[in-house]
Amino acid sequence: MTTAIAGAGGPAIGLQDLRAPSPPSCNATATLLIRGMTYAGPRRLQLLTFFFPCRCAACVATVENGVKSLLGVNKVAVSLMAERGTVLYDPALLAPTALVDHVNELGYDAALLSVDRGAATAGGADEGHVAFAVGGMTCASCSASIEGQLLALPGIAKATVNLITAMAKVQYDTRVVGVRTIRDVIEGAGFTAALVKQYDAGDTTNTGSSSNSIKQLRQEEARRWRALLVFASVFAVPMVLLAMIFPLVSPVELPLSQPAARGVSVSAVVQLVLATPVQFYVGWRFLVGAFKALRHKSANMDVLVASGTLIAYLFSVGSLVGSLVNPEYEPMYYFEVSVLLITFIVLGKYIECLAKGKTSEALTKLMDMQSKTAILLVMDDGIVVDEQEIDVDLLQRGDTVKVVPGAKIPVDGAVVRGTSLVDESAITGESVPVSKQEGSKVVSGTINQQGLLHVQATHVGADTMLAQIVRLVEDAQTNKAPIQAVADRIAGVFVPCVVAVAVLVFCVWIGVAFGGVLPPDYYPPNEPPAVFALLFMVTVLVIACPCAIGLATPTAIMAGTGVAAAHGILIKGGEPLEALAKVDTVVFDKTGTLTVGRPSVVAIVSTDEGQLSAEQLLRIAGSAESGSQHPLGRAVYDHARAACQPLLECSHFTSLPGLGVTCVVDGRRVSIGNREWMASNNLCASLATEGAIQQAESSGQTCVLVAIDGRIAGWIALADTVKPDAEAVVRYLIHTAGLDVFMLTGDNIRVAHAIASQLGLAPDKVKKEISFIVMKS
Numbered sequence: 001m002t003t004a005i006a007g008a009g010g011p012a013i014g015l016q017d018l019r020a021p022s023p024p025s026c027n028a029t030a031t032l033l034i035r036g037m038t039y040a041g042p043r044r045l046q047l048l049t050f051f052f053p054c055r056c057a058a059c060v061a062t063v064e065n066g067v068k069s070l071l072g073v074n075k076v077a078v079s080l081m082a083e084r085g086t087v088l089y090d091p092a093l094l095a096p097t098a099l100v101d102h103v104n105e106l107g108y109d110a111a112l113l114s115v116d117r118g119a120a121t122a123g124g125a126d127e128g129h130v131a132f133a134v135g136g137m138t139c140a141s142c143s144a145s146i147e148g149q150l151l152a153l154p155g156i157a158k159a160t161v162n163l164i165t166a167m168a169k170v171q172y173d174t175r176v177v178g179v180r181t182i183r184d185v186i187e188g189a190g191f192t193a194a195l196v197k198q199y200d201a202g203d204t205t206n207t208g209s210s211s212n213s214i215k216q217l218r219q220e221e222a223r224r225w226r227a228l229l230v231f232a233s234v235f236a237v238p239m240v241l242l243a244m245i246f247p248l249v250s251p252v253e254l255p256l257s258q259p260a261a262r263g264v265s266v267s268a269v270v271q272l273v274l275a276t277p278v279q280f281y282v283g284w285r286f287l288v289g290a291f292k293a294l295r296h297k298s299a300n301m302d303v304l305v306a307s308g309t310l311i312a313y314l315f316s317v318g319s320l321v322g323s324l325v326n327p328e329y330e331p332m333y334y335f336e337v338s339v340l341l342i343t344f345i346v347l348g349k350y351i352e353c354l355a356k357g358k359t360s361e362a363l364t365k366l367m368d369m370q371s372k373t374a375i376l377l378v379m380d381d382g383i384v385v386d387e388q389e390i391d392v393d394l395l396q397r398g399d400t401v402k403v404v405p406g407a408k409i410p411v412d413g414a415v416v417r418g419t420s421l422v423d424e425s426a427i428t429g430e431s432v433p434v435s436k437q438e439g440s441k442v443v444s445g446t447i448n449q450q451g452l453l454h455v456q457a458t459h460v461g462a463d464t465m466l467a468q469i470v471r472l473v474e475d476a477q478t479n480k481a482p483i484q485a486v487a488d489r490i491a492g493v494f495v496p497c498v499v500a501v502a503v504l505v506f507c508v509w510i511g512v513a514f515g516g517v518l519p520p521d522y523y524p525p526n527e528p529p530a531v532f533a534l535l536f537m538v539t540v541l542v543i544a545c546p547c548a549i550g551l552a553t554p555t556a557i558m559a560g561t562g563v564a565a566a567h568g569i570l571i572k573g574g575e576p577l578e579a580l581a582k583v584d585t586v587v588f589d590k591t592g593t594l595t596v597g598r599p600s601v602v603a604i605v606s607t608d609e610g611q612l613s614a615e616q617l618l619r620i621a622g623s624a625e626s627g628s629q630h631p632l633g634r635a636v637y638d639h640a641r642a643a644c645q646p647l648l649e650c651s652h653f654t655s656l657p658g659l660g661v662t663c664v665v666d667g668r669r670v671s672i673g674n675r676e677w678m679a680s681n682n683l684c685a686s687l688a689t690e691g692a693i694q695q696a697e698s699s700g701q702t703c704v705l706v707a708i709d710g711r712i713a714g715w716i717a718l719a720d721t722v723k724p725d726a727e728a729v730v731r732y733l734i735h736t737a738g739l740d741v742f743m744l745t746g747d748n749i750r751v752a753h754a755i756a757s758q759l760g761l762a763p764d765k766v767k768k769e770i771s772f773i774v775m776k777s
Helices: 015-019 043-048 057-068 096-105 140-151 179-188 210-248 250-256 266-282 284-295 301-325 335-359 361-368 465-478 482-492 494-514 529-543 552-566 574-582 590-594 614-627 631-643 675-680 687-698 726-736 749-759
Strands: 003-006 028-035 073-079 084-089 109-116 127-135 156-162 167-173 192-197 259-261 373-380 383-391 400-403 412-417 420-423 434-436 453-459 585-589 600-606 650-656 660-665 668-673 702-708 711-719 740-744
Touching: 028 096, 057 073, 057 084, 057 096, 084 096, 096 109, 127 179, 140 156, 140 167, 140 179, 167 179, 179 192, 210 266, 210 335, 266 284, 266 301, 266 335, 284 301, 301 335, 301 494, 301 529, 494 529, 585 590, 590 726, 590 740, 590 749, 600 614, 600 631, 614 631, 614 650, 614 660, 614 668, 614 702, 614 711, 631 702, 631 711, 668 675, 675 702, 687 702, 687 711, 687 749, 726 740, 726 749, 740 749
Parallel strands: 003 585, 585 740
Antiparallel strands: 028 084, 028 109, 073 084, 127 167, 127 192, 156 167, 373 383, 373 400, 400 453, 412 453, 420 434, 600 711, 650 660, 660 668, 668 702, 702 711
């Protein structure tokens, strides 16, 4: 049985799987940015696909086969849409810079993004790299002094200080020493140290984070294609008028058909002038790309684009020269084919750059969840003696940080002091805040909603859950689905096959023409048979450009994983997506997935023997909940504020997350919460009240009790309503798709069965009161 788990943005794998230790390896992994692979037209311009060449998967085969030929390379994976290449190699035999040089030699533009040496370095130690901008150095002795003090520090494997660039790069064991300690040693030597970034071992440029570099490169690329598009359009618009519109308008066509030279019309000369800049300035990138590919004995879509446009242009020039030589010759011009094809390609490239930026927005949002600074507590025998606000990159394992209400938690760790509610919806998808107390685990990127927390860091920087999620989404966009291997094998020989077919078509029509098979009036007047056959060859080359065979799978993976990440759903890559076709069981989380995830008041019941009306009970309860951050309390407060203004004054407010609140409202002591909270305050509901509450819970409602001056005064029912489309989706999956559907929930059995009945699920399809699920891939 294959099962798919659906939650309200929860990861599609167990969270702890992200940190599963990898087996020892002697390999390193290099990630490259590879640009220069040609383009596929966007869906919004499907009507123009005749003119659109596409990003050729033959480029993938060229890069992968070329890199695999290097000594020390074990595995290569190249993503078309992500413009990424991941290389598994032996660092003892090959340097990462050699990979970049080799990809450049293959005719593409490559840049090294990162190098992960895994367990191969430092005898399996946790290796880290950090760079500082050092101020105050005046001579070589300064740099030597810093190096000496750094190397004397335990856990430092390598330290290099460059006087000219004022940079210090340090390789260290993260289990022994941390970033802040390294900074303190430099500053203790009398210099200033500013953290540049945590960099990868193979990164010698140190120009900033890979995400920012990619963003800048794509912005620069978009500006370049936009400029070329404007330039090409200036020539393409008059070309369309001249070649396609004006010949149909007699008053305009007549002067254009007048000879400008012997046998050559004014129209032909103007078309030549318009086509030449587009062919050799705008189209130069494709000509160079085709030359590089052919030089390395490979063929990509640049070859088709360059050959198709160049043949159309040269054929037109040949016709023009033929008219000059023989005035009786009737020329045929195809300048507009060259101009329009190149213009549409450039238009598509510009739209592609814009689309890439939108695709990466999901990762940007994930990375923005990380706090930029943290409040570090300086401890002495468990007592806080000082606190400092520092960059989050300077945090180390074992540090204790203070998280105030409303702030993001900067590290993965455990609560050592305080109680609060934490919004973990961005990580788990669960809309209801989770109660945290001493010993509770917290993850970075989540939001502390209520109380003050002291958190001891267990994972920082790239080791945090949020960083692992970002890496997971990036890898998902690069990894290939199994079916893509088939497409890549076909696409790898596609361009050579197209060229071979075009040559075959030319030969066949040459044979037909010279063999006298067709009647003479079949051929255009005064057109040689070779030119007639050449037109068919050009047609094959041009029509073959919109090839999507190698683009469909990577486009679907990148778009699918990017959109899913924007909605909080993490997909490990193409293989899980492909496996969805075999799914026969779907498991939904209830809260926030099948339901709205926001409770609202549905009933107010007073049990105070007529002393309080429902409106009075709501006013007192709403006033009491004015200081609460719990979603049920906020729902009561919002409902009261809208229904019975003005609210009353609340004082002496105390709360215990997950149980209830106690306060004084208008001089009366008020307690609001669940049965456990009431029992802890020696308050019990009557049998009649208990029976009514159980009946409300059986219909899917959650009830909170309200006690005033030591007596149960009433209760308020709240419900998390089913999403409008949830029932239709569940019924479709069951009755149309034939899938087995289950619902998971942490609520009690009565609420779970009530929601299930609204969705059309049988009671045995409800898995109730489950607090945590582990999924192994």
